[in-house]
Ligand code: HEC
Ligand code: HEC
Ligand code: HEC
């Protein structure tokens with residue numbers, strides 16, 4: 001391409017429409033990046049799928065543009081060589097072309113940058129995008145919507161602030177996208193703790209939960225309903241010794257001033273913990289607790305972790321339930337009429353039954369509840385069709401919040417570490433078998449963590465003493 005040297009570079013560039021398009025794409029990609037990047041890096045809030053735009057689409061536009069420019073130049077040079085275009089340099093035409101070029105690219109860029117890119121990025125940060133577009137995360141979205149964090153965006157807990165977290169979430173996002181498209185994503189999705197897809201948890205949680213605040217004691221009244229005909233209620237009253245970051249009690253014991261707890265886990269989900277180290281830099285106390293069924297050699301090879309909020313609160317938002325508890329809650333709230341005979345027992349059985357799909361559950365579950373009453377209590381069935389119908393819907397809603405057969409998420413798929421009744425939880429360490437060589441044991445006494453004020457009682461004295469027995473059980477009519 002031997003152009004006379006008096007022709008400016010932009011003349012070469014504007015000779016062929018292909019190189020013009022190429023230059024426009026190049027500019028669009030660069031300007032879009034400029035729009036998105038600061039928003040991305042500055043913000044704590046981010047989403048793995050923004051990576052699709054930043055790492056896939058924009059580079060594609062950029063490199064296609066880059067490739068088109070020389071092709072255009074080559075083609076225009078060929079046209080000149082073959083005598084199909086004048087080889088003289090017409091400054092006016094070239095300037096006109098350049099003006100058009102700048103006008104149109106600027107227009108497209110402003111439109112693209114402000115509208116499309118910005119909105120796309122914004123949209124990808126919504127829980128709807130994370131949980132619904134990517135359907136394999138639907139269980140997490142549903143459980144999240146039914147939790148105290150339903151107003152907190154997914155990315156607040158799942159993407160670390162700063163450039164490193166941003167990059168790692170991008171790569172993870174692209175991998176997840178490919179897995180979803182190819183339908184090779186694991187089912188059920190492994191817990192985030194297991195796959196390290198959680199922000200360094202303490203910093204995240206403490207962004208919103210001020211350490212000084214989650215302190216004190218907390219009264220818990222747990223209602224349970226029996227399997228008998230009248231679904232008899234009993235109440236357990238626990239005074240939780242929550243403590244605080246400076247007050248002893250549950251929080252203070254694990255991260256009070258100077259306290260650091262590390263532990264080794266056998267499995268990725270951290271359910272089996274044979275070794276625990278307690279360090280208190282303020283008092284100089286260092287303890288090594290080893291569970292009685294393990295040997296020091298078997299522990300050495302295991303990965304260790306520093307104890308964080310999520311080692312207890314692993315389900316602060318994806319709070320899946322178990323059938324008896326979910327039924328207890330629905331009965332306590334009055335969503336299901338307690339006066340229907342055997343309603344607790346029937347509800348739990350129908351929830352536990354095996355359905356291959358959610359559709360099958362929707363077809364069978366309410367129908368089977370109705371036919372139970374039709375068969376065994378025909379008079380009641382005739383009188384209270386509406387209550388039975390409503391109960392069927394409420395039981396199905398419990399199922400739909402917790403079980404996703406297509407994604408292999410079922411009762412108990414995800415253990416909850418806050419407690420010890422349904423899953424090992426606190427007793428992973430506080431099982432009375434984790435002991436130091438000197439004989440100190442991680443406590444299991446029943447009043448270490450909570451003062452049990454009443455255990456499964458029909459009418460606990462303590463609630464009467466406090467004068468709240470009636471008030472806390474009253475269900476308001478809707
Ligand atoms: C308040 C913090 C928080 C928010 C908000 C949050 N998550 Fe999570 N998420 C967690 C924690 C903690 C875990 C780890 C649970 C475990 O490892 O046991 C987790 C685990 C997951 C998992 C792995 C599977 C599982 O259930 O363990 C997926 C998928 C997930 N979250 C998706 C989402 C989506 C989608 C949203 C938004 C709709 C969201 N998360 C919002 C804290 C959060
Ligand atoms: C963006 C803010 C935000 C972040 C981040 C956040 N939370 Fe929360 N959290 C809230 C809000 C809002 C509530 C509901 C108000 C309340 O109950 O105090 C809440 C409630 C809670 C509760 C009380 C639930 C109850 O039943 O009373 C716990 C426990 C909790 N969060 C733990 C965590 C943990 C653990 C993390 C880190 C994985 C976390 N939160 C991250 C805002 C946040
Ligand atoms: C050793 C386990 C453990 C660890 C670690 C832990 N918590 Fe808790 N936390 C609990 C228990 C148990 C409760 C009381 C739960 C209940 O019965 O309602 C609680 C209660 C809470 C509450 C609710 C307080 C209230 O009065 O309603 C918040 C908020 C909370 N924790 C936040 C955090 C944050 C943030 C961290 C990390 C810095 C953290 N917790 C670490 C066990 C733990």
Ligand code: HEC
Nearest residue numbers: 249250253263276278312418419426428429442443448449
């Ligand atoms: C990873 C192991 C681990 C887990 C899981 C764990 N703890 Fe602890 N906990 C410890 C260690 C270690 C100590 C300190 C024991 C000592 O110094 O003798 C401790 C101490 C305590 C104490 C103070 C006990 C005392 O004697 O004063 C309380 C209360 C407590 N934990 C509550 C809980 C609760 C509630 C849970 C579950 C939500 C829980 N812990 C889960 C390791 C654990």
Ligand code: HEC
Nearest residue numbers: 222236418419420421426430443444445446447448449450
């Ligand atoms: C290491 C701390 C710890 C110890 C020790 C402990 N608990 Fe608990 N317990 C908890 C926590 C945390 C919960 C969950 C409270 C909640 O639901 O928020 C709980 C819940 C319970 C519940 C209510 C369960 C339900 O149905 O919801 C009962 C009953 C109970 N504990 C009994 C006991 C008994 C009996 C002992 C003695 C063997 C004991 N606990 C020892 C921490 C502890």
